[in-house]
Amino acid sequence: MYQKLIFELSKEGRRGHVLPKIDVPQKSKEQWIPKEFIRTRDADLPQVPENEVVRHYVDLSVLNHHVDKAFYPLGSCTMKYNPKINEQVAADPAFLNLHPRQPESSAQGALQLMYELGEALKAITGFSGITLQPAAGAHGELTGLLLIRKYHDVHHHKKTTILVPDSAHGTNPASAHIAGFQTKSIKSNPEGTVDMDDLKAHLNEDVAGMMLTNPNTLGIFENQIEEIRKLMDSVDALLYMDGANLNALFGLVRPGDMGFDVMHINLHKSFSTPHGGGGPGSGPVAVNDKLKDFLPVPVVDKTDARYYLSYNYPDSIGRVQAFYSNFGILVRAYAYIRMVGREGFRRVAEQAIINANYIKTRLKDHYDLGYTAPSMHEFVLSAEKQKKRGARALDIAKRLLDFGIHPPTIYFPLIVKEALMIEPTESESKEMLDAFCEAMLRIDEEIGKDLEMLHSAPHSTPVGRLDEAAAARNLDINYYKPN
Amino acid sequence: MPYLSNASTDIREMLKTIGVDSFEDLISNIPQTVRLKGEIPIPQAISELEVRRMMQELAGKNQTGISFLGGGVYDHYIPAVVNELAARPEFYTSYTPYQPEVSQGNLQIMYEFQSMICELTAMDVTNASMYEAGSALAEAVLLALHHTRKRKVLLPATLNPNYRKVVETYLANMEVEIEEIPAQNLTLNLSAIKKQWTDEVAAVVIQHPNYYGFFENMAEISAEKQDKSTLLIQVYDPISLGILQPPAAWGADIAIAEGQSLGNAQNYGGPYLGLFSSSQKLVRKIPGRLSGITHDGNGKRGFVLTLQTREQHIRREKATSNICTNSGLVAARAAFYLATVGKEGIKEIANLCLQKAHYLAAELIQIPGVEMAGPAPFFKEFTIRLPVEARKVISEGLHHKLFAGINLEQSGLKNHLLIAVTEKRSRADLDLFISFMKEVLS
Secondary structure, rough: OOOOOOHHHHOOOOOOOOOOOOOOOOOOOHOOOOHHHHHOOOOOOOOHHHHHHHHHHHHHOEEEEEOOOOOOOEEOOOOOOOOOHHHHOOOHHHHHHHOOOOOOOHEHHHHHHHHHHHHHHHHHHOOOOEOOOOHHHHHHHHHHHHHHHHHHHHHOOOEEEEEEEOOOOOHHOOOOOOHEEEEEOOOOOOOOOOOOOHHHHHOOOEEEEEEOOOOOOOOOOOOOOHHHEEEEEHOEEEEEEEEEHHHHOOOEEEOOOOOOOOOOOOOHHHOOOOOOOOOOOOOOHHHHHHHOOOOOOOOEOOOOEEEEOOOOOOOOOOOOOOOOHHHHHHHHHHHHHHHHHHHHHHHHHHHHHHHHHHHHHOOOOOEOOOOOOOOOOOOEOHHHHHHHHOHHHHHHHHHHHHHOOOOOOOOOOOOOOOOOEOOOOOOOOHHHHHHHHHHHHHHHHHHHHHHHHHHHOOOEEEEEEOOOOHHHHHOOOOOOOOO | OOOOOOOHHHHHHHHHOOOOOOHHHEEEEEOHHOOOOOOOOOOOOOOOHHHHHHHHHHHEEOOEEEEEEEEEEEOOOOHHHHHHHHHOOHOOOOOOOOOOHHHHHHHHHHHHHHHHHHHHHHHEEOOEEEEOOHHHHHHHHHHHHHHHHOOOOEEEEEOOHHHHHHHHHHHHHOOOOEEEEEOOOEEOOOHHHHHHHHOEEEEEEEEEEOOOEOOOHHHHHHHHHOOOOOOOOOOOOHHHOOOEEOOHOOOEEEEEEEOOOOOOOOOOHHHOOOOEEOOOOOOOOOOOOEEEEEEEOOOOEEEEOOOOOOOOHHHHHHHHOOOOOOOHHHHHHHHHHHHHHHHHHHHHHHHHHHHHHHHHHHHOOOOOOOEEEEOEOOEEEEEEEEEOOOHHHHHHHHOOOOOOOHHHHHHOOOOEEEEOOOOOOOHHHHHHHHHHHHHHHH
């Protein structure tokens, strides 16, 4: 495996980039800047020729698993194919070189794209208002919760609490906390959906709202949604949808129609924009009429003649980032929406659901199902049975790497022991799903044969199983100042 | 639609394996009452060729030109290496490195990125990125409130107004007092800071160089901080650190910047890169991901996400930040950029900006009625006072494909223009702008 750090390639006097000569009358920097402001020690950045920089990062690149190479069934992450046309249209210099403070009249194409994308997202989700500002899903959650807070403030409701199911993403309670709420965890029932008795027990006038992922992180549709809506109404609480699993609903159910007041949309999950090794994403927040007045400013709007940024929202929560959106991600998502089109979205959801159910059917006799309710686009297996025989979910995950497959999300949701959360997405062919199932079945067989080999997996990756505890104990996160 | 891999025969076979007759049988538990009746009201699908044409038409309605716009986002040159590397699918189609054994590329780049930003800022610790500067600053203030257990924050009048609004939005529902440090001649009023900086202050935020381009009196601010438990948060410009003393030299506990300048396009506002660095004592409290060195069973060096117990997926409602997805690929671009321009390049870029900005400023203030709006030194950006409304100059500039600068009227400064100059502006660009300004102001 390639082992060097960029710093280890550095040699005094080498350089990777040459700049233009100064073409204006020059003075020494001390003549422009008082001495106290001038750097006394150079930043000792690498000195590496361009060729070596390229080789270094190309060598590193091939150590990554990525969706263009193979299957990536991470539950709740929706690792679908990232269409190439998206990348090409987003690389247009007339998008890339736009400055966010240039006059609106000179950015009409960008504003039109944002407006049309917003309209399409509203239509797909069944809402009447939208902000494109949030930079990621958790950022959208925070925005949505601030909207809920503002709604109650304006209506003089005294509210302190957000209800969050125990199957929720960790970002939900964290976002609620940052928005200034307490959270209360609501149990799941044996069917894997919200336990209505527990919900009723926690419901009172303090409740500002409930965050719900639907389908939830078990991949199960929360079919008591209409009753939950009524319960929220009974205490003037709002209903937030975590949109991480929107892919399952396209063309079948619209969150706005089933009673949600606000949701975030992960363009980097449901709308095919790439994950970039952890970002950037984009997390637009769609709302119904109750919350429209509070959206972050500016909001993209239009007159007959032009598109513009509207600041005319006196009750706005403010801004959640310095500018308007992760625009480059919006371009990609809009290309995808136009390619998939009116008829296509339902087919996306159908195929995602069929793919998940197909894997589930092939594996359910060998691995325990956390819950037996019908699955949508993802489902959760439990490796409890395998653990008793000596192999934990972690071992299974690490062994999958040897088959060239990225493992499912493991140990989440928290309510399933030894969880393996599998989301194949609509992108994968039957052959790929079969290869995954066969790998899972083979690993199950290996437990009886060679447990040692499983415990020390993976065996064919660039590095072996890494000691995470040692990394935290002997913290080295900065080459220049290792502990 | 080209993005589905299975044909209808495959689907029939799969449904048969599942043991259902039709897709409808799989979703029978979704109540009919919540189902979408009819189709989603969006346009019908179009082909890739048509999408390309549509996007070209939209792009064609935008206007680009010679830009003097700044305010946190700058038209710096992006070396070819950066775009070529970032276009590799191994980078852009990978996910968060939750399985480190197959993510060593991304994890090592995160480590190199963290290290290079630490070296640039002279700070001890840098995380793997935040969304952008505004929300990164808000998170820095949250950290300070949490760390000091105090409830007052001083924000400078010379802070980028958009960052200020983000901080206000984040703090709106907390019992926190935000006080403004006033400015005089577009730099902070030192005697005011001294008065305001009491023991109740959790965080003092200083932007240096400030929003108007001018330097703050960092030596005095730094001295004022000495005996206080307040956290000093400096907002900086990463390119400026090729010449200027880094935040650590001024005693900053947290350093925040917009990292767009480091190899990223302006992209009409994003995606950008929040740079978040801190001193060692805060390492267990900072938000976001960290990549750290460890080893495998054979003692081979490797990288993992570390100190994850700070993060939301472990701590849930007790987490100090809710950030999950960050700006991974944007940070990777910054790493490619810094590795390519290197130790000498960053100094030369900074010097080019400095020299060109000062040449332009000196020429512009020769024009009757134009003057510098403040006496303080500046780096690549400065504010001038005009004899006319800034709006007039800006809209006239558009006819010449010139983006003259940012109108500061929203900041309460009538007839003021904020002008940024990067290494991309040639002498010819600068002279064109000078003659344009002479003409429009004559």
